[in-house]
Amino acid sequence: QKEVEQDPGPLSVPEGAIVSLNCTYSNSAFQYFMWYRQYSRKGPELLMYTYSSGNKEDGRFTAQVDKSSKYISLFIRDSQPSDSATYLCASDTGRRALTFGSGTRLQVQP
Amino acid sequence: DVKVTQSSRYLVKRTGEKVFLECVQDMDHENMFWYRQDPGLGLRLIYFSYDVKMKEKGDIPEGYSVSREKKERFSLILESASTNQTSMYLCASSTGIGTGELFFGEGSRLTVL
Numbered sequence: 001q002k003e004v005e006q007d008p009g010p011l012s013v014p015e016g017a018i019v020s021l022n023c024t025y026s027n028s029a030f031q032y033f034m035w036y037r038q039y040s041r042k043g044p045e046l047l048m049y050t051y052s053s054g055n056k057e058d059g060r061f062t063a064q065v066d067k068s069s070k071y072i073s074l075f076i077r078d079s080q081p082s083d084s085a086t087y088l089c090a091s092d093t094g095r096r097a098l099t100f101g102s103g104t105r106l107q108v109q110p
Numbered sequence: 111d112v113k114v115t116q117s118s119r120y121l122v123k124r125t126g127e128k129v130f131l132e133c134v135q136d137m138d139h140e141n142m143f144w145y146r147q148d149p150g151l152g153l154r155l156i157y158f159s160y161d162v163k164m165k166e167k168g169d170i171p172e173g174y175s176v177s178r179e180k181k182e183r184f185s186l187i188l189e190s191a192s193t194n195q196t197s198m199y200l201c202a203s204s205t206g207i208g209t210g211e212l213f214f215g216e217g218s219r220l221t222v223l
Contacts, residue, residue, distance in 0.1 A: 036212075043202075043215050043216050044214050045214070046212065049211070088152065088153065097155050097158045097168060098155075098212060099155075100145075100152045100153040100154075102150055102151055103152050
């Protein structure tokens with residue numbers, strides 16, 4: 001079993017839709033949770049960063065962590081065509097390198 | 111502007127060749143990483159380094175080695191390339207192991223024939 005599981009998609013939504021991207025993880029020692037966004041033919045870039053459980057909001061993006069169910073979510077409000085990318089969740093205990101999910105490809109249709 | 115530069119965007123090599131993938135960062139970061147990215151498998155950690163001349167194996171180190179002679183440079187070496195090493199290779203750097211933001215290069219697409 002992979003330590004971080006993510007539905008690969010692709011997920012296709014119309015412009016303006018609310019997008020929900022999800023991951024599950026198995027290692028209860030994970031404390032740091034991140035979402036990276038990767039555009040085609042580019043390296044991933046950090047989008048959101050949270051520590052432990054709770055919500056974090058940044059503009060149209062909200063990251064949510066539920067440690068009791070080992071569930072990580074990213075919500076995108078008012079999605080735009082420029083949000084079309086692959087979204088990767090990542091976690092770590094803070095003592096080693098990040099463990100990534102397989103990524104979900106999102107396509108926002110204009 | 112922070113920058114991680116990978117020397118080659120696209121490489122084509124033959125089975126058995128020795129392959130060097132070079133990565134340079136200009137942010138004075140202590141930590142550097144090599145991942146490979148494959149469809150359906152995501153990013154998998156090959157090796158990482160938290161100091162000059164220090165290295166640690168990641169999850170899939172077999173068939174790879176690394177070199178870090180200078181702080182800003184981290185090289186991935188395929189001693190004898192095989193077709194199952196055809197992949198996208200991503201280099202990254204950070205200030206913290208596991209907790210700091212990773213800054214990635216644009217990737218090196220390696221094809222082994």
